[in-house]
Structure formats: C-alpha cells, structure tokens
Amino acid sequence: MPKILFCGKGGSGKSTLLSLLALHLSETRDVVVIDTDESNTGLARMMGLDPPGQTLMDFLGGKDSVRRKMGPRGAPGESRAFFPAAGVAGGSFPGVCESARGRIRLASVGKIEHAHEGCACPMGVLARDVLGNVPAGADRWVLVDTEAGIEHIGRGLLEGMNAVVVVVEPSHDAVALAGKIVKLAAGEGRRCLAVLNRVADGTESLLKEALARVGIETAATLANSQAVAKANLLARPLALEPFRKEIGKLAEALER
C-alpha cells in the first residue's frame, strides 16, 4: 500500500502518526513525505528535517501563477502536469523544494502566506497533480499529511492514493468524522484503517467498538505520551522507540 493519505479531526495526531510511520519505514526503504497542510509548518521537524526552502506552489510562481495555469480546466478530477516528466513523475522534486534526512524526503505543496489570498483551489489542484504523478512502490512509500477535516477529500486527493489512515482520538467528533471518511474512501474503492491516538484509561475498547460500528478496522493504538507532547513543544524529532511495536502493526496492516 505505498501511497497513504493521513486524515482525521484537527489535532488528532495525523502529523505525529505520519512522522512515526516515516521513521519506521525509512529503516528499510525510501519514504517520500508530501505535506498538503496549508496552515501548519511543524511536520518536517517531527522527523528531524529542516522545513524545505520553498513550497512547490512558490516554486511555480505562487498561487496566482498556478491559478492562471489551471485555466478553465481546473475542475476537480482534471489531471494537470505542473512539473515536467523528468521531475515529480521521475521521483524528484526541485532541490530547493526538498528536505531530506536518511531515507526520508519531504516536499510541501503550499502554505497560506497572505491575508485575502483567495480560495485554496490552486493548492488542491497542485496537490492532486503531485500525488498522482509521484512514483511509489514496495521500496518507496509516499505518505501524505493533510489539513484537519475532509475538504481535501472533496478536492479529489484520494484519486492517486492506495489507502487512508484515519487518526482517531477519544472523542465523539473524531469517531463521527472517521465514519464519514470511511464512507468516502469506500466510495472511491480505497481501504481505510484507523489508528487510535492519545488513548487514556478505559477509552480504548469504547473507541474500537464505536469504530467497528462505522466499519473501520483498528490497526494500532498509541497511548497519550508526555514525551510526544514535549518533543512537539520544543520542535524536536519524535522518538520512534516507545511506539515501535504499534507502528510496526500499522505498517504490517498497510502491507496486507
């Protein structure tokens, strides 16, 4: 399952989970991380990477430039080619847009930089183009971080994906959103797995039951961890070790 979209409620732990999985997978294969979150900027640091020098959107001249290139054909489902075949489709990003450490490479689609900069359609179209074209395989997995909620699914980001990991914290809203995501993913023929995060005493079985009712298999469970909270606050890389077993279970479930 080499192309995986991380989804879920705001603050549920999508970026944290993606980073832990990237650290785990990169011990044995290449990992390409694509950040499609237009607001948050902390993903690279979670894996010990510097943020890339430029976003792909900025490299292409900014949102207005991409909007013009989209022209009237920028409708959902429209496939574009913003980068030449030798670029993203060949597996490389412009050097200034890429940050690397070990076998992890990261590129960011674009960030909101200005008040009144307009709708996010160009970001969605560019993300879909990059995700659809970046090559993946058993030796190169592509992990995609998303903004909270499901707007990106509405914009067609599932198109190029093999599977969806839904990160679920112990809350009714998180379960309800997971139910919605699994339906949308199933409608596109995509597999959906849940990871429970920040689970505290007594909530794990309740959460699993609730997710089973909405038709999602739970692949792994991460406890609430002070070490994770502290690393985030200090912008330090996450330590995989305490979560190795559960992240390994997630990787295995994705490989099935």
Ligand SMILES: Nc1ncnc2c1ncn2[C@@H]1O[C@H](COP(=O)(O)OP(=O)(O)OP(=O)(O)O)[C@@H](O)[C@H]1O
């Ligand atoms: N298992 C955990 N234990 C403790 N804190 C956690 C855990 N998982 C995530 N956090 C903390 O919760 C906060 C949100 O995590 P993260 O940024 O990964 O969520 P997100 O779903 O990507 O958020 P957003 O929707 O804003 O993108 C961070 O401060 C992170 O360190």
Ligand SMILES: [Mg+2]
């Ligand atoms: Mg995030």
